[in-house]
Amino acid sequence: MAISIPTQRSDLIVCPQCDAVYALRRPGHGEKAVCKRCHTVLITPRRKAGMQIIAVSVAIVVLIIAATIFPFLKISAVGAHNSVSILDAALAFSDGPLILLSLTTAALIVFIPLARVLLSLYVLVPLVLDRPPARGAKAAFRLAEALRPWSMAEIFAIGCAVALVKISDLADVQFGPAFWMFGILVVLVVVQDRFYCRWSVWNALDK
Amino acid sequence: MERSGQIEHIQSARDMGVIGCRRCTAVWPLGTSQCGRCGKSLHQRDNKSLQRVWAMLAMGLICYVPANLYPMLRTRTLLSVQEDTIVGGAIELAHHGAWGIAFIILLASVAIPLGKFLAIAFLAISVKRPSVVSNSRRQLLYEVVEYIGRWSMIDIFVVAILSSLVQLNTLAAITPGRASLFFALSVIFTMLSAQALDSRMIWDAQTRNKDTTQP
Numbered sequence: 001m002a003i004s005i006p007t008q009r010s011d012l013i014v015c016p017q018c019d020a021v022y023a024l025r026r027p028g029h030g031e032k033a034v035c036k037r038c039h040t041v042l043i044t045p046r047r048k049a050g051m052q053i054i055a056v057s058v059a060i061v062v063l064i065i066a067a068t069i070f071p072f073l074k075i076s077a078v079g080a081h082n083s084v085s086i087l088d089a090a091l092a093f094s095d096g097p098l099i100l101l102s103l104t105t106a107a108l109i110v111f112i113p114l115a116r117v118l119l120s121l122y123v124l125v126p127l128v129l130d131r132p133p134a135r136g137a138k139a140a141f142r143l144a145e146a147l148r149p150w151s152m153a154e155i156f157a158i159g160c161a162v163a164l165v166k167i168s169d170l171a172d173v174q175f176g177p178a179f180w181m182f183g184i185l186v187v188l189v190v191v192q193d194r195f196y197c198r199w200s201v202w203n204a205l206d207k
Numbered sequence: 208m209e210r211s212g213q214i215e216h217i218q219s220a221r222d223m224g225v226i227g228c229r230r231c232t233a234v235w236p237l238g239t240s241q242c243g244r245c246g247k248s249l250h251q252r253d254n255k256s257l258q259r260v261w262a263m264l265a266m267g268l269i270c271y272v273p274a275n276l277y278p279m280l281r282t283r284t285l286l287s288v289q290e291d292t293i294v295g296g297a298i299e300l301a302h303h304g305a306w307g308i309a310f311i312i313l314l315a316s317v318a319i320p321l322g323k324f325l326a327i328a329f330l331a332i333s334v335k336r337p338s339v340v341s342n343s344r345r346q347l348l349y350e351v352v353e354y355i356g357r358w359s360m361i362d363i364f365v366v367a368i369l370s371s372l373v374q375l376n377t378l379a380a381i382t383p384g385r386a387s388l389f390f391a392l393s394v395i396f397t398m399l400s401a402q403a404l405d406s407r408m409i410w411d412a413q414t415r416n417k418d419t420t421q422p
Contacts, residue, residue, distance in 0.1 A: 009235065014227020016228070092371035095382075138246060162361065
């Protein structure tokens with residue numbers, strides 16, 4: 001069966017949230033294209049954003065790996081001690097059906113954030129170097145975007161603060177090196193997300 | 208100011224006879240089934256969207272019941288073993304005088320999940336019948352629900368941190384209870400429910416209302 005290939009209306013842009021149509025006009029530097037009725041940001045180009053994202057991404061990969069291995073929190077009360085890494089915390093739900101929860105937690109706080117960063121490096125590095133997109137770059141970027149809501153490193157960080165408040169009067173808690181790494185990591189994850197202009201990436205992958 | 212005047216002129220892709228990709232915002236002629244740029248399947252409106260929303264919401268609610276009935280944390284100290292449900296733990300803290308923390312726990316683990324269920328149900332109903340709440344308000348509500356959804360996992364992470372950290376041999380030990388699994392499932396299903404809602408339908412109602420009010 002012959003399928004006619006539809007042609008893209010490259011003069012238009014549609015807001016993915018509210019379906020409003022606009023004539024496509026690339027915003028200049030420092031400008032943003034924002035949907036007029038639902039205020040969703042459509043395009044936010046930034047000069048050298050690609051290079052900045054790559055730099056931040058590499059830092060995030062290093063920090064995730066280091067923060068996972070080093071001790072995270074130490075506790076001591078009346079002579080008894082315990083120190084845990086982030087993986088220990090994720091694997092706390094280890095008996096019976098709770099093992100499922102352990103795997104989910106580990107994925108949400110370590111593996112999904114790591115996978116997202118590696119995927120976006122894979123997509124962005126060729127683009128920034130003005131090379132043709134890497135093989136399967138579109139699929140990789142799709143996956144990175146699909147994983148976005150499930151990357152919960154920053155929520156885990158706030159969870160730590162709550163947990164510390166809860167036990168601070170029962171025992172003495174000390175922060176391990178991984179705690180500080182994780183703190184920096186959370187900031188970097190947010191910064192990386194801010195730099196991203198998804199429209200620009202899709203547009204660049206299309207060429 | 209000028210903004211309200213401009214809204215009148217905004218056309219939706221459906222009115223123009225084109226389809227916008229919800230992932231990469233590329234625009235295609237009507238009848239295109241897959242986005243040629245990012246590969247997402249295109250629907251002018253996702254008709255099965257509401258079915259998925261209600262199914263996921265029902266699962267979320269069902270999981271929320273055992274999440275509150277089973278104990279969330281099991282605390283063993285030298286003298287006693289104590290099992291606390293979410294609400295029970297908060298009441299316990301209030302008895303000890305920690306009103307602030309008790310309030311925060313009730314807000315984060317009870318009020319916000321229940322609020323999310325109500326908000327999603329409201330949005331799903333509001334796209335089917337005329338709503339008194341303006342479109343931009345409902346869009347805002349949708350975005351808040353989608354944003355807050357992930358943050359409910361914080362309870363699970365707190366339990367994870369506490370139960371891995373407080374393992375002090377005979378002195379004290381905290382182990383997670385069965386409620387943690389159900390609570391996590393409830394949060395995940397609620398997130399999926401919010402994601403399933405096709406937010407473009409919130410804005411369709413506006414045009415429909417206009418048609419009915421104009422003679």
